[in-house]
Amino acid sequence: MNSTFLKSIGLVFILSVSSCEMNPTKPKNYQSEVLDSIDQPVVKMPEVRKFFIPKNTEVLDSTLYLNEAFVLFKKNIEALSELDPTGLGLYLKASLSTSNKLLNATLPAGFEVPAIKSRVRVVKTQLLRCKYYSQQEDYELLNLGLIELFDSYDILLKRIDDVAQIEDALFVNEFEVKQELEDPKSRLRKN
Secondary structure, three states: OHHHHHHHHHHHHHHHHHHHHOOOOOOOOHHHHHHHHHHOOOOOOOOOOOOOOOOOHHHHHHOHHHOHHHHHHHHHHHHHOOOOHHHOHHHHHHHHHHHHHHHHOOOOOOOOOHHHHHHHHHHHHHHHHHHHHHHHOOHHHHHHHHHHHHHHHHHHHHHHHHHHHHHHHHHHHHHHHHHHHHOHHHHHHHO
């Protein structure tokens, strides 16, 4: 009985080996090609993003761009657009760290408003999503998350530009009021 059992196992083994070798539709190195494609994720590199450039750089250069926390945050976010999505883990951690520092820092007068702080929080949330997708190696969702991150950052820059234009308008108005107070004859001429 043992010999028939061994013969049947041998026959099954021979048939399975021969069937593997006789499969004419697939090339011999098909299995290695499949394994290679599993090891290397298919990631479409996004284009380098061009961010919004504020119009009122005079006010920003003398106020917000002197704030070290904001400058580091800005550099980290903009550097993410130039990097390969498959290796963003450490860069996302660094960007999260700079966003935390920016949220804890005191911004220059006029920029320490809820509208800007809330926009920074939105960017931080997008960073957290991207970090999660990067850890899960879900590169399709990571690319979508990066697009949303960069859109959120653009909105932050536009909001900062709005505040800078308001600050500039307030400065001009303050200058005109001071000038009128200093020169009482100018008020008489206008009336």
